[in-house]
Amino acid sequence: MTSSSVAKSVPVRIANAPDSSPVWRIVARAIADIGAKRCFGLVGGANFKVTLALTDLGVEFIAARHEGGAMSMADVAARLTRELVVVSFTAGPGLTNAITGIGEAAKSDTPLLVLAGDVVTGDRQSAFAFNQSELVRAVGGEWRQIADPQTAYLETWNAAARAIRERKPVVLSLPIDVQEMPVMATMGKRHPPLMPRRSLNSDKLAELVATIRSSRRPLILAGHGAVVADAQPLLVELGDKLGALLATSVQAHGMFSGHPWNLGIAGGFSSPAAAELIAQSDVILAFGMSLNMWTTKKGRLIDDHAQLVQIDVEKGRIGKHRPVDLELEGDASQVATALLEALAAEDVSGIGWRTPEISAIIDGKSNRNAPYDDTSTQEHIDPRTLSKAMDDVLPNDRTVVVDGGHFVGWVARYLSVPDHRGWCIPIAFQSIGLGLAGAIGAAVTQPERLTVLAVGDGGFLMSIAELETAVRLKRRLCIFVYNDSAYSAEVHHFVPEGYSAAMAQFPVTDFAAIARGYGADGCVVKTLADLDAVKSWVAQGAQGVFIVDGRINPKLIADWYREIFGSANL
Structure with missing residues (x-):
């Protein structure tokens, strides 16, 4: 998040002619004409006006607590709806904070239009200045810039069309001086660009x-x-x-x-x-x-x-x-x-x-019926046992969003989903910490379903600022934390090789207590009997945000992890 001081370096603008509008309104008009319905983001000095103009034209704005969170919300929302989704950031760190999410979207073929405010054209002395194009292209996104106010509508339209046709995030740079320039109001098409079909051999x-x-x-x-x-x-x-x-x-x-x-x-x-x-x-x-x-x-x-x-x-x-x-x-x-x-x-x-x-x-020989040795104790529950029990407790009409980590296979094997729109796993870039924001994007776009976030304790803590967003938006969200107090992928990778993994292990975090601090609810689950609190929440309609702090066995190494990353292969 940045301050609004970036706007102070803008020259005094010339008053618009009666039949003209500033570029920031023209950009918003083009996006509304294309048919975009939602914009995620954070506002700052370089994107405040264009974002406000979008809301004036009926585009819903969802404010996140971090640009990376906004990007992940938009990524999952676009995957589940197949619609063009817009993201809006201010200059400087507004865009750099979002770059991991842009990389994830690029590797996942997600069509997104990213509005990136920028400094005054040619100003390399500003604290907000950096080479946007090189950064965006380095992670697989496409970068464009509106430099001529007279082509702002067309450039915005083409950027959105490019995102849809090429299935990629397209970042549209908006220098703040250009945003204020007057341009003749333009009306355009009112349907999204179509995806062309290739001819078959x-x-x-x-x-x-x-x-x-x-x-x-x-x-x-x-x-x-x-x-x-x-x-x-x-x-x-x-x-x-x-x-x-x-x-x-x-x-x-x-x-x-x-x-x-x-x-x-x-x-x-x-x-x-x-x-x-x-x-x-x-x-x-x-x-x-x-x-x-x-x-x-x-x-x-x-x-x-x-x-x-x-x-x-x-x-x-x-x-x-x-x-x-x-x-x-x-x-x-x-x-x-x-x-x-x-x-x-x-x-x-x-x-x-x-x-x-x-x-x-x-x-x-299904996953559900496959035998295993239950490693549960009074202090830790076997994640397979807990996953199967959660599958039984939670409503079937659900959207499961999965963060990255050692636990992922247990979710894929034991948490059922009703259809392909009930599942999203944003880990193409192999980054943990994208799941919570992604789950909010799912909850916004599919409110009729209960959104279930499956996440490790490390990934959840990495992105926990967005828990406030979930509570503020009053979405139905069950956060299922596989809590082993560690970055367990690293623990299970290096400990078998004889290394100490102490720097990847942490004291136990009480996520149920954290939930209550944010205005949500939650419970700690060490045994199956502890799931009574979850059952009660579901019976009452599964409203609001509920965290299930599953204290899973920290010593259990997933069989799929052994198979892929076994010591002979590391």
Whole structure:
């Protein structure tokens, strides 16, 4: 957050002509005309007026306590709604405070328009001055600047269109002197730019159809790209036609929830059933999935003899992490539609492996039913036991937002979600601390659902200022803290190698007490009996913010963590 002193260096402006408006109003008008509904941010001297103009035009403004929080709120809101979301920051540290969130949005293909106030054009002596473009581009965002007041409307429109078409955060720099310049009022289009569809390679499509014809145990894998493309109904239809099994990456978790042939997550968080059956698949259709080490268990999940097909809207992503047998560049929905059309007249009755035997494996070897040795004591509860109990206690109509950390796999395995809009995991940049703000973004956009934040104690403390925002906005939010008083990923990484991890371990934090200090409520959970307070809160309608301080076993190392980061691999 910065002071308003940046505005003091602005020259006295020339009075506007009767039929003109300052650039800051024109920028706001363009954003409203595009159809943006929400703006997250913090106001300062360099963005106060443009943000106020947005609210005058009916764009809702949600004030955060930190620019990084505002960025994460907007990121998750945009992912869940598929709408253009705006973020507004002032000059200098207003933008630098948000840069981790911009990096996360860039790596997650999130379309965002970031309004970044800036110093007077050419003023490099200001305390707020720095090279915005280099910083933004360094983390994968795109930077543009309004320099000519006469093109302000068009530049704003083009920046928003670029964000939507390229699925990326676009930062629009607004020098404060330019903001005050008069310009003729401009009216524009009142519909958002459309995403163009690429034409498909007909030869490769024909090859893909032939490959499917030869299969007997097909599998459809859906990744983040399938979520972005809203491909769920088409992939379900394609899977049903082929008798295929269905699975997702962790980013697309929930896409096939409730489908009887859903294997759940593919990769390190796979159930025993998913690991067993994915390895038996002979043709794997990966829609919008990167096939990185996480989703393939470093390649061990997919049989060497399986025909692996990767479908992605970006050619540069295909084959990046592992070789594939067939590639097809295209949007997930577009390719699924083309396949359904090509297979419409085909006899595919010989394809598929949806049998009672396979169904028994899916149920019997699910994460929910998989056995484990419960490590609970009177002082610490096993996180698997607690996660399963929380899944039973909380309402099914939920949105689960997950922060980063060692605990993530327990959430993915044991907290169910109703659909892919009920799940968001903003950890593409591998940063912890983005979850709380992201959960607020989810609660703002999907208020009809209970928002559940799953977070470690380290990530929660890193971002705890936004707890005030959640309480102030009166959102329904259950914060489920996996509290082992440590940055446990580091503890479990280095202690087995013989190092002391004392600098990553901390005294116990009482999050229930902190909750009450912020005007929320909460309870400490060491045993299943302690969940009675959560049950009571749910029974009363699950209103407001409630923190569940789960004192989990600090010595338990997740099996997926051992597998990926085992001492032999570190």
